[in-house]
Amino acid sequence: MEDRAMKKSFLILVFILILATLYGQSYRGSYSASQYDLLNEKYCSGLFKSTEGNIIDVLNETSAATYMNVLDWLQGRVAGLQIYKSRTGVSIPYIRGSQARIFVDEMPMDPGFLTMLPAADIAMVKVIKAPFAGSFGNASAVAIYTIQPEEDEEH
Numbered sequence: 001m002e003d004r005a006m007k008k009s010f011l012i013l014v015f016i017l018i019l020a021t022l023y024g025q026s027y028r029g030s031y032s033a034s035q036y037d038l039l040n041e042k043y044c045s046g047l048f049k050s051t052e053g054n055i056i057d058v059l060n061e062t063s064a065a066t067y068m069n070v071l072d073w074l075q076g077r078v079a080g081l082q083i084y085k086s087r088t089g090v091s092i093p094y095i096r097g098s099q100a101r102i103f104v105d106e107m108p109m110d111p112g113f114l115t116m117l118p119a120a121d122i123a124m125v126k127v128i129k130a131p132f133a134g135s136f137g138n139a140s141a142v143a144i145y146t147i148q149p150e151e152d153e154e155h
Contacts, residue, residue: 039124043145048106053128054078058119059147065120070144071111073119078127081142090115095129095140103143114144123147 033041036055056077058064067073071091075083082094090112093100102109104117126143 040126043124044126044143045106047133048103048126048128048143051128051132052130053126053141053143056125056127057123058125059123064122067119069114070117070119070122070125071114071142074125074127074142080129081127086111088112093142095127095142098139100127100140100142101132103141105146106143117144117146121146 035057039055039057040049056074058070058073064070064073069091071083071093074081074093080096081100083091084094086092091114092111093102102111102114104113122144124145126145128141128143130140132139132141
């Protein structure tokens with residue numbers, strides 16, 4: 001009789017441990033979006049939103065405001081991104097050895113345009129290292145997003 005009670009209590013204990021393990025491993029919470037997911041959702045649209053890339057929150061980086069050109073500030077902050085200067089002093093981004101396309105608010109721009117766009121006016125930068133369908137020749141891209149009017153009032 002004692003042997004039977006021992007087996008019964010052992011089986012109950014094993015059953016409880018299995019239930020606790022299964023219950024403990026199930027996820028019932030909600031997904032909490034990261035700061036970068038929120039930035040991607042707020043600024044990006046279409047191909048820019050669905051493409052993976054390194055997102056840099058320039059708006060909350062105090063050191064970025066001291067640079068006249070955001071590409072100069074990005075130098076050394078993103079792996080694989082190199083900034084070269086042309087003879088005229090224009091910063092040109094290269095990702096993994098090939099020239100990257102520049103987009104400002106998802107519009108293609110010439111690298112020379114960025115000399116007129118101070119880093120203090122930029123909210124976010126998304127560096128797309130993989131071949132990007134939105135750029136010509138499937139090159140990589142640097143997407144720059146300017147501060148929206150409602151954010152300008154806050155900062």
